[in-house]
Amino acid sequence: MIIVMNKDARHEDIENVLMLVQKLGLEFSILNNEEKTIILTQQSYDLNSDLIKALPKVEYVVTLNEDYKLVYKNINNLETKIKVGDCLIGGKEITFIAGPCSIESKEQLFKIANHLKNSGVKIIRAGAFKFRTSPYSFQGLGYKGLELLRELKEETGLYVISEILDHHDLPYFEKVVDILQIGARNMHNINLLKAVGESHLPVLLKRSYSATLKEFLFSAEYILMGGNKNVILCERGIRTFSDYTRNTLDISIVPAIKQRSHLPVIVDPSHATGKRDLVIPVSLAAIAAGADGLMVEVHHQPDLAYSDSEQAIRLEQFDELIRRSRKIAEAIGRKF
Numbered sequence: 446m447i448i449v450m451n452k453d454a455r456h457e458d459i460e461n462v463l464m465l466v467q468k469l470g471l472e473f474s475i476l477n478n479e480e481k482t483i484i485l486t487q488q489s490y491d492l493n494s495d496l497i498k499a500l501p502k503v504e505y506v507v508t509l510n511e512d513y514k515l516v517y518k519n520i521n522n523l524e525t526k527i528k529v530g531d532c533l534i535g536g537k538e539i540t541f542i543a544g545p546c547s548i549e550s551k552e553q554l555f556k557i558a559n560h561l562k563n564s565g566v567k568i569i570r571a572g573a574f575k576f577r578t579s580p581y582s583f584q585g586l587g588y589k590g591l592e593l594l595r596e597l598k599e600e601t602g603l604y605v606i607s608e609i610l611d612h613h614d615l616p617y618f619e620k621v622v623d624i625l626q627i628g629a630r631n632m633h634n635i636n637l638l639k640a641v642g643e644s645h646l647p648v649l650l651k652r653s654y655s656a657t658l659k660e661f662l663f664s665a666e667y668i669l670m671g672g673n674k675n676v677i678l679c680e681r682g683i684r685t686f687s688d689y690t691r692n693t694l695d696i697s698i699v700p701a702i703k704q705r706s707h708l709p710v711i712v713d714p715s716h717a718t719g720k721r722d723l724v725i726p727v728s729l730a731a732i733a734a735g736a737d738g739l740m741v742e743v744h745h746q747p748d749l750a751y752s753d754s755e756q757a758i759r760l761e762q763f764d765e766l767i768r769r770s771r772k773i774a775e776a777i778g779r780k781f
């Protein structure tokens with residue numbers, strides 16, 4: 446069991462918890478994680494967690510009684526930080542990943558990426574292979590798109606993330622991208638999860654629009670089981686009866702995951718809302734809720750975008766997002 450004390454907990458509050466832990470006959474050790482005190486008990490499963498949760502200044506209690514073992518917070522792994530070049534995803538930092546939904550041409554990719562680079566973004570998102578609902582929609586530039594990403598990296602020093610649809614393409618992706626993206630529709634594709642689990646590259650796993658928290662974490666578990674510990678979880682909205690937005694952002698899954706798992710969580714406000722004018726407010730809410738970063742679709746001419754044109758924000762909107770996010774990040778003791 447992991448007992449995380451609130452950062453305002455006083456010595457008496459911690460003593461209070463320790464008294465109960467001892468009374469319950471649990472062996473324990475104490476860890477000071479940045480500003481918080483964490484009490485670890487040896488027993489992995491304990492029905493008494495409710496008693497502990499009820500004590501003052503106990504922020505939350507994690508009992509290790511779930512079926513997923515590797516994604517779960519454990520004594521040695523309270524928070525995974527994922528290194529992508531000189532960026533660290535997780536921890537105190539808020540990471541911004543931004544770029545077009547699809548790569549359309551060299552000019553389009555470079556124009557957007559160079560603007561974002563000047564705004565401080567280090568990781569560019571851009572789809573080469575697109576998983577489109579309609580077979581008549583733009584399917585992406587494929588390998589030509591990967592080649593453009595390679596040129597972008599070479600010329601700008603930016604890092605790139607792109608969605609992989611087929612595990613046979615892994616060798617091509619591994620030569621180019623810095624993070625492999627598994628799309629929402631492939632979250633249940635076990636063969637693909639196992640393949641990226643054997644890759645040396647970090648994986649950004651998007652939540653299926655119909656997946657429960659448990660199913661989402663089980664998919665991540667498949668990747669970790671392959672030996673790849675560098676998984677970033679991405680909430681991108683789920684399907685509900687609400688038809689005003691494209692999906693419904695499940696904001697509560699952000700703290701719910703962070704309480705259970707050591708993996709970083711980011712939010713995609715673009716697919717969550719489907720509407721460019723909602724992207725900034727929803728992004729601010731995601732940061733306030735504890736997300737470790739955002740993945741945002743940006744386009745220099747959104748109305749002309751080949752895919753997801755309604756949700757792509759304009760270049761200047763992205764700069765506004767950065768400005769406003771900084772204030773929220775500061776307010777909750779985070780930085781970027």
Ligand code: PEP
Nearest residue numbers: 546628629630651681716
């Ligand atoms: C995307 O990121 O462009 C995408 C297709 O997202 P999702 O898999 O969440 O629908």
Ligand code: MN
Nearest residue numbers: 546742752753
């Ligand atoms: Mn998209």
